[in-house]
Amino acid sequence: MRVGFWQNGCLSLLVAAIAAMVLSAGYARAEGGPILIRDLSVSPPIETLVSAEQIAALETQTIVTRTEFTDGEPRFDGPLMTDVLKLAGNRGWTTARMIAANDYSIEIPVSDFISYGVIVAHSMNGKRLSRRDKGPYWLMYPLDRFAELRDPVYNNRLIWQLVTIELR
């Protein structure tokens, strides 16, 4: 009986280890990814595919803030959105339409990126964000640093699984 218990325990551990390996393989596959930046201020529109490597090469900024979708005060790392946009040029855009992998989209004034130092977070608490966990890119505002950001308007702008940016 006792031996059976240990056998069952070891089997469970083995299954869990395999599952973890499979899961991590899944996460690894979902990590990174490009962001398509579409400049609609010119005709015809200019499309720039910013690769994960280009994004990784940008200077990383950190925001520590609470959100209603996370526990505690997580630390978010990633480049400034303004730096990411520079990769597609700088043509005096005023509005950015952010589109997620599930086609959710929201319009954000470009001035927000400058005023609040908005980042394109690729890591949370030092761990790379996967597609299964709001990754690979999550737009993050420093909600705790500015009182006016504790508002549903800015809550809705925390778009995750960001894949496309349309600029006007």
Added chain:
Amino acid sequence: MKQSFTITRTLFIIVLVGALMAAGVALRSQQQSSEGLARASQESLFWSAVQIEVELSRFAATLGQFALGREGAGSEQVNERFDILWSRVLLFREGDVGRRLAELDHAGAVARLFAEMQRHEQQILTISGQDPATVRVILQDFLAYGDELRALSIRVIRSEENRLAEVRGNVRNSSFLALAATAAVLTIGLMLVVILLIESRRYRVMARESAALAERAEAASRMKSRFLTMMSHELRTPMNGVMGMLALVRQTHLSEAQGRLVEQAQRSGTQMVTLLSDMLDLSDLQTEKQVIGAETFSLTDLCAELKRHLAPRIERAGLQLSCTIAPDAPARVVGDFVRLRQALIHLMTHVIEIVGSPELEVRMGHAAGNIVIEIDAAVHGRDQAGWQPEEMLDRGIVDYGSFASDSLAPMIAQGLIELMEGRVVIERRVRGRASIVISVPAARSPERLRTVRIDVPSRTLAAVLGALVQAEGWRMQGAGTGDHETDAVLFSADGRDEVEAVMRLRARYPSARLVSAGAPLHPEIFDAVCSLPVNRAALLRAIAGDRVAGAVVS
């Protein structure tokens, strides 16, 4: 009165605390409503709940199309939809939104869906290698959660509705509370105003009563003073008769014993006359009849006056009185000579009579705009073991209601000095002696005698004006003085051309102050106007004033 004040204060505090509490309740209620509203609008539960349902449908649709072998629905798309669904399921496991959603998921549908996803995860990752029958089974497994997730979405909607209704109720309540608090504060404020009005009225009545009482007391005091003055006058007249008769009796042939008796009677009579005189002075001080004058006099004159007045007493007491004037003292000063002399006589009389000091020294000087007079005497008296001047002088403001008969003179003296805005202090610089130091404001009179020209047609008026200005230490312009030395011109047109005459005088006496004696036709061309009949002080102010100040003095 005190109790009433305490009640008012307590009421005021209660009212104030009540108002503050009402305001606090209203504020707290508003804060709670604001917080509730903020939370209600911030937590997008419904959106998150619907997201999982939508993503399940999209995953199922992609999986179904994959099973049917449709183009654009490959294993990559299936895995992408699977990952997105996975991320939506994880929303239920983290953060405030996740906790609230999990609370509403009574049946644990999402937890079971997650378990299902974990169970099929390996198959989804290798979906391209799965046979269509297996894919369909997987699809059926996931589709089973569709209805449950829809029910969850509806539950979330209802919950949100209930929560918003609760918030709306709170807002309504807080509005009502704010209204009630405002009404309470207004009522309390109104009460406070009413209380203050009542109290104010009460205090006004009390003030009126107090004023009436004070007026009655003052009237009684005035009546007593008048009676005292009258009695003093009435007593002094027969006393003078008695003193005259005694003087006449002494001139007759009297025996030695009779002479001593008459002398004693004369001494007593003198004391009584002095006392009556003091009482009259005291009465004047009490009724504040005294008006402080400003005249030019010399300290030498003051010394001489003191010696002359006190000579009989000093001689009778067998004393030595010396009066010295500091070498740096001005020749003339401007002050109230009469009052100062009166005060000094009272003080000296007291010192001579009560103290009986064998040597009496009076030193006069001038410092910092004050005449400083020091009466220095030995503190061991003839009739008393010791003289303590501090007991009668140097005790602050004079209290006319309490005095001993022997302190009447010093008290009057101190009263007069205070009236002149002066002060008395006692100093003991030498053992066995005490100095009464009196300082009274008195400006230095200019060393050069100022000159006035009187240009009025009326000889009588000219004589009056001349006498008055000379009494003030001015000299009349004459043959020995040049036009440029003229400090003031007193002018009256009396039928002459006023403007022309004034212009002529201005040209001739450019630095002089031009004063009209009487009302002129053109007051604006004069530096000052002195109305008739002439008042001595007003005349002095008019001729001695600053030229540019130009004012009518009457």
